């Protein structure tokens with residue numbers, strides 16, 4: 235068994251994966267929010283029944299302090315097991331990362347891109363993560379990464395507006411694709427949704443005019459984003475696929491590429 239871990243800025247997600255079984259990217263990962271005061275106790279409880287894994291593979295974009303706490307817990311529960319960090323690489327099998335300095339890229343984004351290779355390497359595709367940040371990466375058929383953008387999530391847009399103004403509430407409001415907002419709450423909710431949708435559509439028109447045919451979505455906001463993109467995907471003859479464990483699929487792909 236292997237313990238695959240994705241430490242994001244809001245949540246820690248993980249899966250236990252047998253070396254013999256194929257990875258099912260549609261399985262939703264286990265997750266806890268590491269902003270809760272008792273997150274470490276929650277994680278310890280969740281892992282207390284896990285059989286000692288042969289190794290663990292970790293993607294971390296949170297602080298080194300968070301990583302150390304997780305590594306310490308692994309050590310306490312499972313003793314000395316091999317622990318491997320996911321680090322972006324320029325060339326991996328048929329995939330080439332476009333970043334000038336590959337170590338700048340978040341390990342989660344790199345893992346999502348590796349995961350996407352396992353699903354749709356033959357087609358131009360977009361990898362969109364609707365997590366704490368919204369990230370959009372483009373990849374050409376056969377593995378050339380075009381590049382990607384980082385934008386705030388819907389929640390962060392709302393939080394930022396709320397914190398820097400006197401009259402803009404943090405929560406509430408609805409988005410209608412048909413009727414323009416006529417009140418503050420709907421204006422806020424719709425502004426954030428349209429900004430995120432617009433980022434995806436603009437990414438394509440600027441950087442991938444030969445529209446990508448497959449759009450892979452992951453992260454806590456993936457389902458809502460899929461709704462917002464459905465009409466546009468149809469117009470571009472593109473398919474949308476939500477892959478809840480895309481990052482962990484990439485972590486698993488990474489684990490397959492090294493001896494441990």
Ligand SMILES: Nc1ncnc2c1ncn2[C@@H]1O[C@H](COP(=O)(O)OP(=O)(O)OP(=O)(O)O)[C@@H](O)[C@H]1O
Pocket residue numbers: 241242243244245246364365366367387388389390452453454455456458
């Ligand atoms: N059930 C849900 N319905 C709609 N939006 C959601 C849902 N769960 C989370 N979100 C939204 O998704 C975004 C990120 O959520 P979440 O904390 O789950 O991210 P994550 O994918 O675990 O991120 P990270 O990997 O950065 O920790 C937030 O904007 C949040 O409001």
Ligand SMILES: CC(C)(CO)[C@@H](O)C(=O)NCCC(=O)O
Pocket residue numbers: 242243295338339340341342343365366367369384
């Ligand atoms: C963009 C986030 C926050 C998304 O989780 C993460 O991948 C990250 O911290 N990235 C580092 C910068 C980069 O990817 O270019």
